[in-house]
Amino acid sequence: MCFIAVPKLNLLKMRLTLSFFLLVNFIFFTSCSSEEEHTPWVEGSWELTEWNLDFEVDLNEDGIKNFNLLNEIDCSNSEVIKFDSNKIFTSIITHQPKIIGIASAEIDTLFFTVECSEGSIGVTGLHYNQNDTLIKVDENDDIVYVRKENILLKHDFNIIKVYNKDLTEIISTLGTTKVFRKID
Numbered sequence: 001m002c003f004i005a006v007p008k009l010n011l012l013k014m015r016l017t018l019s020f021f022l023l024v025n026f027i028f029f030t031s032c033s034s035e036e037e038h039t040p041w042v043e044g045s046w047e048l049t050e051w052n053l054d055f056e057v058d059l060n061e062d063g064i065k066n067f068n069l070l071n072e073i074d075c076s077n078s079e080v081i082k083f084d085s086n087k088i089f090t091s092i093i094t095h096q097p098k099i100i101g102i103a104s105a106e107i108d109t110l111f112f113t114v115e116c117s118e119g120s121i122g123v124t125g126l127h128y129n130q131n132d133t134l135i136k137v138d139e140n141d142d143i144v145y146v147r148k149e150n151i152l153l154k155h156d157f158n159i160i161k162v163y164n165k166d167l168t169e170i171i172s173t174l175g176t177t178k179v180f181r182k183i184d
Contacts, residue, residue, distance in 0.1 A: 040085075042130050046152055048079035050179035053160075059099075059112050069176065073097055075116035081145075081152075081180060089128045089137045094120040101162035103171060110162060145180070152180040 049070075056065035059072035066072050075097040082090040098115040128137045135152070137143035145152040158173035 042083045042135055043085055044182055044184045045080050045082045046180035047183045048178055049181045052177045059114060073114050083128060087127050089126040090124040092120055092122050099160045101160055103162055103164060154178040
């Protein structure tokens with residue numbers, strides 16, 4: 001066993017220093033909340049600005065090919081999604097054209113037909129969860145948005161059906177990626 005002799009004055013200073021240190025730590029840690037007090041990056045309204053395929057098309061036959069279907073179809077678009085501070089997701093979809101691909105006999109060329117839809121579809125009351133890069137909507141996480149810098153991306157699988165030339169069989173499907181930009 002080892003004992004160290006400490007004069008009473010130094011012992012008193014050590015107790016005061018320790019008490020002061022504990023008091024400062026108590027004040028610091030109880031005054032700071034563990035939750036961030038700023039608005040999460042996702043809160044607000046986001047507008048659809050692109051609806052992309054993985055390859056370029058010229059659906060409007062103007063001689064200019066685009067990945068972005070919004071530049072190729074003449075349907076109205078005012079699709080907006082909203083994430084509120086109560087973790088509620090709302091979507092107003094006015095842009096839901098039906099696009100069908102038709103493969104040529106050689107299956108090396110696709111032809112497309114486009115039907116614009118009328119009216120709008122609204123979805124509200126779905127809860128969402130988020131981290132730094134993902135937003136998952138609904139309890140089944142059926143709807144997923146990915147953050148990439150200042151935009152949100154949503155990939156829809158199998159959204160465009162590609163039929164054989166006789167329109168009797170679906171031979172493939174195409175996915176699209178929607179791009180949303182924050183508007184407020």
